[in-house]
Amino acid sequence: MPGLISAVCVTENQEIERGDVLATIEAMKMQTNVLSDVSGIVQRIVTSVGTQVDAKDLLIVIKQVED
Numbered sequence: 849m850p851g852l853i854s855a856v857c858v859t860e861n862q863e864i865e866r867g868d869v870l871a872t873i874e875a876m877k878m879q880t881n882v883l884s885d886v887s888g889i890v891q892r893i894v895t896s897v898g899t900q901v902d903a904k905d906l907l908i909v910i911k912q913v914e915d
Contacts, residue, residue, distance in 0.1 A: 851875030853899045858908065862890045870908050873901065888912040 855872040858864060864884050871882045892909040
């Protein structure tokens, strides 16, 4: 969904679990949480608060860990 990044909820090198909130996007006065679909470690945050993004834009790079 295209919108504006209103929050980045993780930091680089942070361990995350599947389902954790990574960022929040605001579009049409509604906020949508971007959830992780894998467990792993945040390698790089590509976006920042206030950035306009489109549906397929890369926001965060995660190194997946095996469960």
